[in-house]
Amino acid sequence: MTGYFLYAFIYLVAAVIAVPIAKRLGLGSVLGYLIAGLVIGPVFGLVGDETTTIQHFAEFGVVMMLFLVGLELEPRSLWAMKSKLLGLGGLQLGLTAALITAAAIALGQPFGVSLTIGLIFALSSTAIVLQTFQEKGLQQTEGGKSAFSVLLFQDIAVIPMLALIPLLAIPELASSAAEHGSSSESHNNLSLVEGLPPWGYGLVIISSVAFVTVGGHYLSRPLFKFVASSHLREIFTATALMLIIGIAALMGLVGLSPALGAFLAGVVLANSEFRHELEANIEPFKGLLLGLFFITVGAGINFGVLSDNAVLIAALTITVMLVKAMVLYVIAVVFKLRESNKWLFTLSLAQAGEFGFVLLSFASQNYVLPSNIISVLSLVVAISMFLTPGLFILFDKAIMPRYQGSKTQREQDTIDEQGSVVIAGIGRFGQIINRLLVANDVKTVVLDIRSEQIDLIRRVGTKAYFGDASKPDILHTAGAHDASLLVIAIDDKDTAAEMVKYAKHAYPNVKVLARAFDRGHGYRLRQLGADYVVSETYHSALEMGAEALRSLNIHPFHVERQKMAYKNIEDQQNDMLYKAWIDDASGERIDNNYLKLFIELESLIKNALKADLHDKHSKMRGWTPPPKGYAEKLEHDEIPDNE
Structure with missing residues (x-):
């Protein structure tokens, strides 16, 4: 027991020291975690064989992350993404897998081995990319949205990959394993589908997905209401963890990806009135486990294998990343991503992903890849992930300035007062509303995300703050919880809808007045709970x-x-x-x-x-x-x- 405490202490000390330093140097938290793992693992040898076991536990952070991603997507929104999912995601996965498979065949590998390698390297790191997008505020950019579509398609594609890989087994590996008595290792995992005929396996999978979908919709609400009535926050947290762990276990028992099951559950619960409580309770666990996962990736780099195959591993890593970047760039051009979005899409997805470790382990258990190839490919996956934060730094330092000139990102203002009305957006629409209120001695707090508009408004004597009103913490700091009115006068349809939905849930006593672009957008805002909606062109027309x-x-x-x-x-x-x-x-x-x-x-x-x-x-x-x-x-x- 003392040994586990010691290892936990080492991991936490490494994170506490490395991550703040990395953040201060502008490297990002992900690179900080990777460096921490590298230092305590290969460099100083403070941790050892337990790293692989801890990594399996830490992968649950990826499951939690996809659950939270699912919570942000309503089924209708997911359906609206179908063209990007199939277009961007399908092209990326198909082209990348085909090119890498062809390269492996050219190097003398059998078709089954080559195809498995192609599938493994076609995947990108959902954990690193989404975490970095969140830190840098890139989720709502066109490049960020397109990258998310590709990642989502990849996560879904893991299911058919897991079904395909056992069909590529190498008989010689299976017979060799049987001779050495190692075949029993693959039977240690519990499974509900082992030995079932194909039709039975399919039936179990369909039943499991149906249970998660229907149960999540009809059973979760009474459960959460019952738990919420206890007014014990820790029990609600326990319920949220129980839900995710249970779904992950169910998906694992039927041979599916636990991460995909968690994502599906998140989508089902996206319209739940408990959505924001779930996010608040799961977020700390997700962040800690993801950090632990990144540390284990750094700690798991085997310097012995790396030194013996340094040239091969370096060449493979560079080749894989260049091939993926080339495919992504072509797709970005085809789908008309422009300026910095094209490069964000290309660079953010050029690495291999954490599901690569899952597929490598699965390929080993099913005698598809020899152990010497697996050890090399594991290092290629890990090193490519390790290099990803550097690609984001390249994007920030070298590419973004080309499209932004000398303009630097402005820090959000400190909001030092509150009023009875919070106005989000001080363009031509919000100005008129603010004038009428101020002229009648109504105290307002005005927010806008456009720094040049804020500066212009201040020059004529109107007090306003530079800040993103769509962020819950900014809205709370502006005093939305104590305000009488929230006026949403911003010029982004989706953001306005999200603000209405959040405000009516978080501040049910605050009256929400919202600007709509047209009749359909107005109906959507009304459906989400806006108390008064007016189309911006109606009265002027x-x-x-x-x-x-x-x-x-x-x-x-x-x-x-x-x-x-x-x-x-x-x-x-x-x-x-x-x-x-x-x-x-x-x-x-x-x-x-x-x-x-x-x-x-x-x-x-x-x-x-x-x-x-x-x-x-x-x-x-x-x-x-x-x-x-x-x-x-x-x-x-x-x-x-x-x-």
Whole structure:
């Protein structure tokens, strides 16, 4: 027992020293963990054979990470990614595996061995890439989203790879293992599918996936409600861990990837009201276990094998990374990724991945690869992962400046006050809202992610903070928990939707007013809980139409009546259209019923606008034509904006 405490202490000391230093030097936490493992393993020999065992335990951090990734994706969002998943992911995996397989055959390896090597090196490191994206805020870039699609496809592709590899077994290896009595080693793992016929194996897999999907949807909510009623945070944490460990164990028993099962469970729970609690409880365990995993990768580098095969391993590592980078660059060009996104996509996925270790172990157990090849390939996988943070440093230091000029990333402002209204976005839309509130002595806290817009607003005397309001910690610091209103006036559709969803869950007592781009986006925001939604073009287009009528010498009173009639019909029919939009399960939200109602709305508006002036006169009794020159008095200079 004392030995385990000592090893744990060594790993933690290495992490505590190396990671902060790496972060301070701009190297990133992943490289810090890898260096820590290298120092305590091959360099000083403080840890030894237990590294492989610890690495198997630490791989659970990858499982947790994919569970959290799944929580961020609703099934509809996953379906919307299908073109990128199949296009980017399928091309990358297919082309890379084909090229590396061909190269291995050219070097004299049998087809089965070559194909296995090609599949192993076609995978990239989900753990390193997503962790680095999160640290550097690259998840929402086009390059980051495309890289995530490829990683997701690779993780899903591990399943057919695990099914294919046993078919490539080398009879000589199997007979040799049987002669030496080592075949029993492969039977130590528990399995529910061992010995089953193919149809039985398929049935068990389908049943397991169905259980995770249906059970996650219908059974998890009553369970979490029951646990939440205890008001004990540690029990909720235990429940979250129980859920992930149970799913991982089930997937392992049926021969599937535990990480994929956890990802599927996360997607199923993405719409759960307990989503944010799950994230908060799992995140610390995920970070610690991923760090431990990276340390074991560094500690597992075998300097003996490395020194004996230094030239071969270096050549293989460079070749694999160059081949993957070449394929990724071509795909980036084909899919029209531009500027820095093209290079981010190329460099971030050029390494081998942690699932490579899983496939190597699986190939060994099924007599597909000889042990001498496995030892070399393990080092190639580990070293390529070790070099990945360097590729991100290359991207940051050499590539990004070419597209950003001399502009440096600005630190977010310290928010030193709170108000009754938080406004996210101070472009042309948010400016008007803020002016009206401030003019009526309402205290506002204004946030915007565009530094140049913040500087411009400050020059005219408006106080605003540079900060990303879509980040929960920034929103909390701005006082959203104590505010009466949250106004979302940003110009990004998806981010606005995520903010509405988060705000209504985290701050149920805060009224959320949201800017929509069009009718469909407005319905989406309304579905997510926004209390009031207005399309940014609705009132301006209505006002422009009214001005067009006035310019044609139509009487102002008649113009105002037309505007009122249009708004009345729009308001009356809006709920019907929204219900039709909600009822459509196709994902496009435009079915025949919706189109029929929309055509009906067009007809009603047309008839209303043609109605006789006296038919609606009573509704216009409170309106009088504006005095001459009134419009000119309202004109004022707007702060320019690039939205």
